[in-house]
Amino acid sequence: MSKKPEDHKPELRPHVFDGIEEYDQKLPNWWLFTLYIAIVFFVVHWIIHFQFRVVPSDAQRLDPVVAKIRDDRMKAMTAMLNDTTLGKLATDQAVVAEGQKIYQQTCLPCHGPNRGGKTEAPLYIGASLADAEWRYGAKPTDIYKMIFDGSPSPADLAAKGEIPMPAQGPVLGPEKVASVAAFILSHHLQAKPQ
Amino acid sequence: MNETKTTITYDDRTVRWFTIASIFWGVIGMLAGVFIAYQLNYWKLNFDLPWLTFGRLRPLHTNAAIFAFVGNMMFAGIYYSTQRLCKCRTASDLLSKVHFWGWQLIIVAAAVTLPLGLTRGKEYAELIWPINIAVAAIWVVFAINFFWTLAKRNEPSLYVAIWFYIATIITVAMLYIVNHLSLPTSWTHSYTLFGGVQDALVQWWYGHNAVAFFLTTPILGIMYYFLPKAAGRPVYSYRLSVVHFWSLVFIYIWAGPHHLLNTALPHWLQTLGMGFSLMLWAPSWGGMLNGLLTLRGAWNKLVTDPVIKFFAAGVTFYGMSTFEGPLLSIRAVNYLSHYSDWTIGHVHSGTLGWNGFMAAGMFYWLVPRLWNTKLASVKLANLHFWLGFVGILLYVGAMWASGIRQGLMLNALDDTGTAVRYPEFVETLTGVRALMLFRAFGGTLYLIGFLILVVNVWKTIASGSPATVTQEVVVHQPAKRSTVGEMVFAEPSVAMLGLVLFVCLWLMGGPVTDWVSFAMVGVISVMSIVRFQQHKEHWITWYDHLSEHWVSFTFLALISVAIGGAIQIIPTVTVNRAENIEDRLQKLYTPLELAGRDIYVSEGCYNCHSQMIRMILPDVLRYGDYSRLGESIYDHPFQWGSKRTGPDLAREGNNRRPSSWHYQHMLDPRVTSPGSNMPAYPWLFDQKTDIKALPAKVRTLVNLGVPFPTMTRDEIEQHALEQGVKIATELKSTDPNVQPDTKIIALIAYLQSLGSYETPKTTASATAP
Numbered sequence: 001m002s003k004k005p006e007d008h009k010p011e012l013r014p015h016v017f018d019g020i021e022e023y024d025q026k027l028p029n030w031w032l033f034t035l036y037i038a039i040v041f042f043v044v045h046w047i048i049h050f051q052f053r054v055v056p057s058d059a060q061r062l063d064p065v066v067a068k069i070r071d072d073r074m075k076a077m078t079a080m081l082n083d084t085t086l087g088k089l090a091t092d093q094a095v096v097a098e099g100q101k102i103y104q105q106t107c108l109p110c111h112g113p114n115r116g117g118k119t120e121a122p123l124y125i126g127a128s129l130a131d132a133e134w135r136y137g138a139k140p141t142d143i144y145k146m147i148f149d150g151s152p153s154p155a156d157l158a159a160k161g162e163i164p165m166p167a168q169g170p171v172l173g174p175e176k177v178a179s180v181a182a183f184i185l186s187h188h189l190q191a192k193p194q
Numbered sequence: 195m196n197e198t199k200t201t202i203t204y205d206d207r208t209v210r211w212f213t214i215a216s217i218f219w220g221v222i223g224m225l226a227g228v229f230i231a232y233q234l235n236y237w238k239l240n241f242d243l244p245w246l247t248f249g250r251l252r253p254l255h256t257n258a259a260i261f262a263f264v265g266n267m268m269f270a271g272i273y274y275s276t277q278r279l280c281k282c283r284t285a286s287d288l289l290s291k292v293h294f295w296g297w298q299l300i301i302v303a304a305a306v307t308l309p310l311g312l313t314r315g316k317e318y319a320e321l322i323w324p325i326n327i328a329v330a331a332i333w334v335v336f337a338i339n340f341f342w343t344l345a346k347r348n349e350p351s352l353y354v355a356i357w358f359y360i361a362t363i364i365t366v367a368m369l370y371i372v373n374h375l376s377l378p379t380s381w382t383h384s385y386t387l388f389g390g391v392q393d394a395l396v397q398w399w400y401g402h403n404a405v406a407f408f409l410t411t412p413i414l415g416i417m418y419y420f421l422p423k424a425a426g427r428p429v430y431s432y433r434l435s436v437v438h439f440w441s442l443v444f445i446y447i448w449a450g451p452h453h454l455l456n457t458a459l460p461h462w463l464q465t466l467g468m469g470f471s472l473m474l475w476a477p478s479w480g481g482m483l484n485g486l487l488t489l490r491g492a493w494n495k496l497v498t499d500p501v502i503k504f505f506a507a508g509v510t511f512y513g514m515s516t517f518e519g520p521l522l523s524i525r526a527v528n529y530l531s532h533y534s535d536w537t538i539g540h541v542h543s544g545t546l547g548w549n550g551f552m553a554a555g556m557f558y559w560l561v562p563r564l565w566n567t568k569l570a571s572v573k574l575a576n577l578h579f580w581l582g583f584v585g586i587l588l589y590v591g592a593m594w595a596s597g598i599r600q601g602l603m604l605n606a607l608d609d610t611g612t613a614v615r616y617p618e619f620v621e622t623l624t625g626v627r628a629l630m631l632f633r634a635f636g637g638t639l640y641l642i643g644f645l646i647l648v649v650n651v652w653k654t655i656a657s658g659s660p661a662t663v664t665q666e667v668v669v670h671q672p673a674k675r676s677t678v679g680e681m682v683f684a685e686p687s688v689a690m691l692g693l694v695l696f697v698c699l700w701l702m703g704g705p706v707t708d709w710v711s712f713a714m715v716g717v718i719s720v721m722s723i724v725r726f727q728q729h730k731e732h733w734i735t736w737y738d739h740l741s742e743h744w745v746s747f748t749f750l751a752l753i754s755v756a757i758g759g760a761i762q763i764i765p766t767v768t769v770n771r772a773e774n775i776e777d778r779l780q781k782l783y784t785p786l787e788l789a790g791r792d793i794y795v796s797e798g799c800y801n802c803h804s805q806m807i808r809m810i811l812p813d814v815l816r817y818g819d820y821s822r823l824g825e826s827i828y829d830h831p832f833q834w835g836s837k838r839t840g841p842d843l844a845r846e847g848n849n850r851r852p853s854s855w856h857y858q859h860m861l862d863p864r865v866t867s868p869g870s871n872m873p874a875y876p877w878l879f880d881q882k883t884d885i886k887a888l889p890a891k892v893r894t895l896v897n898l899g900v901p902f903p904t905m906t907r908d909e910i911e912q913h914a915l916e917q918g919v920k921i922a923t924e925l926k927s928t929d930p931n932v933q934p935d936t937k938i939i940a941l942i943a944y945l946q947s948l949g950s951y952e953t954p955k956t957t958a959s960a961t962a963p
Contacts, residue, residue, distance in 0.1 A: 013432050017353040018278040021428035035476035042469035050462055051708060058809040066814055069612045105618050109866040125854040154849045161924050163852035173613025
């Protein structure tokens with residue numbers, strides 16, 4: 001063991017265990033390198049993060065992004081959507097069709113296939129979207145807002161035993177909410193012009 | 195030296211029993227696995243029966259596969275090889291019997307309690323507390339029997355297989371006991387001692403190292419014995435054994451937090467988890483290399499001998515999954531893969547490929563020898579191999595594709611970059627349905643292969659009769675042995691312990707300590723290398739001595755495995771207190787919500803739903819604000835989850851959806867979520883909530899440090915009933931006959947509480963230094 005075996009004939013260890021012999025080959029270099037590289041990576045990574053602290057934390061990185069998205073959504077909503085533009089969207093067949101698709105996935109379980117909600121079948125728990133009553137305002141932007149933010153003060157409603165509408169904006173985003181609003185409105189074009 | 199010889203008879207009856215038990219439970223475990231795989235595709239296979247639902251059967255599958263199948267296989271291999279490597283019969287036949295029957299009783303108890311919904315709610319640690327105590331006791335019986343055998347051995351030196359067995363026994367004992375600490379509320383229910391992030395850390399320290407020290411190290415030991423035996427070739431490299439053994443047992447323990455990447459877990463812990471996982475790659479591959487390179491010169495046997503086929507493939511799958519593990523531990527990769535099928539595929543390339551194939555190889559080698567006969571059919575064994583092999587590839591391939599596809603879909607943003615592209619979770623599930631079916635096919639093939647093993651083993655046993663093996667051995671008279679002190683305070687161990695000490699100080703130390711310690715790490719490393727070069731003989735002799743001295747060896751191994759956990763867990767035990775939480779503090783559960791939570795745990799909801807919104811944009815856009823540590827601080831056990839077959843539920847409450855939605859959804863998930871594969875839970879609508887048990891539960895949680903206000907027994911029950919009536923009134927329009935004391939009401943109360951927090955008043959006493 002004191003000298004490295006210069007020839008390539010592997011050396012057998014003197015001891016035999018229940019017939020099992022052992023060579024004592026050198027550790028493969030590439031194998032050692034993977035170990036060394038991983039150790040160096042860890043050491044450097046740790047020092048950068050926790051000793052020099054030059055890399056922002058997850059929260060520092062994520063919070064501004066989320067805040068900006070929130071701002072953008074608000075801006076997009078106010079800039080793009082007013083009663084006129086939303087009203088126009090409700091006549092755009094492509095947008096309405098897209099809205100219908102989303103409605104069937106997201107809204108149908110509560111509001112029913114014919115938008116009748118509770119009045120359609122006892123199975124559905126949402127309010128009727130087919131009648132002429134709009135509890136929180138009948139303007140297109142009111143309806144958009146209702147879908148985006150859900151019922152105002154849901155806790156109070158729940159306390160009264162009523163079922164609040166959940167906010168869909170955070171999940172769907174403004175564009176899809178606008179399509180759904182357009183779909184809903186498209187059924188009210190003749191009945192109740194804005 | 196006077197040499198006395200003696201004839202010993204090996205106790206192979208115990209080995210035979212464990213072999214048969216392993217094969218029997220293997221069938222059960224795999225059958226359960228295949229069944230629940232089909233349940234994911236065909237929800238009707240849940241049969242609307244409580245004890246056949248996915249949430250209860252999945253723990254049965256994992257526990258059976260790990261503890262019953264691999265456990266019994268490991269014991270068979272260890273009892274067989276340890277006797278031969280120690281040239282001595284197992285120390286006590288009585289202890290072997292207690293070990294065997296005790297373990298089988300535990301498995302039966304598990305198979306009864308898990309489908310009944312009796313669970314602790316932590317993965318691979320579901321069994322209820324009386325069974326936990328039995329497991330710990332039987333493990334100690336095993337340990338005594340094993341170490342007693344080492345003490346009586348007629349072979350001076352310990353072979354590498356024994357090193358791995360030693361590490362297995364002490365580490366599993368440590369992990370199992372710590373992760374199962376709990377306070378009982380009744381004979382079948384308890385709350386975990388740790389809560390929130392601490393519980394998460396302890397759980398994954400245990401969970402990850404159950405893979406390491408229950409599924410890996412004992413099987414490596416078995417590989418080191420059975421593979422050279424079957425191949426008739428010397429082990430490739432002794433020094434590789436030494437290096438990879440010690441690096442493996444030291445590094446493995448630290449890697450647990452890689453199960454919690456991008457979560458609320460403090461970043462330094464995530465970095466430890468990721469960094470040590472990457473460093474673990476080489477030690478793991480050391481085992482694979484030593485296995486595969488031992489086969490050099492025996493490759494011709496690969497064609498003719500099914501045993502070698504299974505071993506070669508098993509070791510290759512070990513290499514594959516230990517490469518995949520570090521890859522998945524990289525935070526950026528985990529961003530995509532976490533909670534997805536990719537992880538499930540990764541685990542199964544290890545369990546089906548490594549554990550399953552090593553087990554099959556060992557059985558095909560062992561059974562003919564134990565029953566003094568020949569293997570009944572080599573052809574059938576080959577057929578088993580190919581069915582199993584194709585089964586694994588189908589399984590793992592499908593899970594890769596499924597995990598990546600669903601991960602990409604879940605994380606995809608729409609063109610505006612401000613919303614997720616597939617807002618409905620069900621859409622992403624539908625996207626991987628076909629792949630989930632391929633996985634079930636793969637599993638079925640693997641099961642068929644294993645059934646062929648059963649037939650083959652059956653026929654082999656029928657053709658032989660139990661063998662009695664005797665051997666003449668030289669009685670080993672230990673020369674004057676060095677003491678533990680002499681072994682531990684020798685230069686090599688002092689150098690290594692010093693190195694580890696300063697690494698810990700570097701990682702944990704303050705702004706000055708860390709740099710000083712880092713410098714010391716460098717100094718000790720260089721000094722150690724220099725001293726090793728100069729005194730090579732001395733260091734090698736020391737190690738030869740160490741491997742003749744099982745007490746010192748075990749002591750050093752214990753230190754190596756204990757450090758990583760201590761560094762990670764102890765700081766959070768002291769830091770994770772309500773008074774230290776700055777931003778958000780979980781709202782205390784009401785008694786009814788607590789009852790609902792126990793139902794959630796009991797039904798195994800955590801098997802498919804996480805409660806942890808990661809600090810990544812797609813998670814935040816989909817589920818809401820990322821989860822904070824304080825928001826689960828009172829959760830015993832934590833329910834962060836590890837897999838999302840359904841959406842995250844961390845912010846499901848607070849009327850995100852109306853209670854009537856939950857009511858409909860639990861009765862028939864497909865009414866509210868068309869395309870869902872979730873089971874229906876009709877029994878929750880009939881069974882009553884166990885209100886009477888609540889006072890004991892609340893009291894137990896108070897003892898664990900949850901600051902419930904003081905309430906009398908009657909007040910607790912009254913409060914629960916009143917809240918039940920309130921929710922039932924809300925539901926009147928959905929179902930006029932709903933009863934306020936049914937389980938569904940409690941569950942809805944819990945679901946509506948998810949995500950409730952308050953902002954603690956920052957006390958002015960939190961002053962500047």
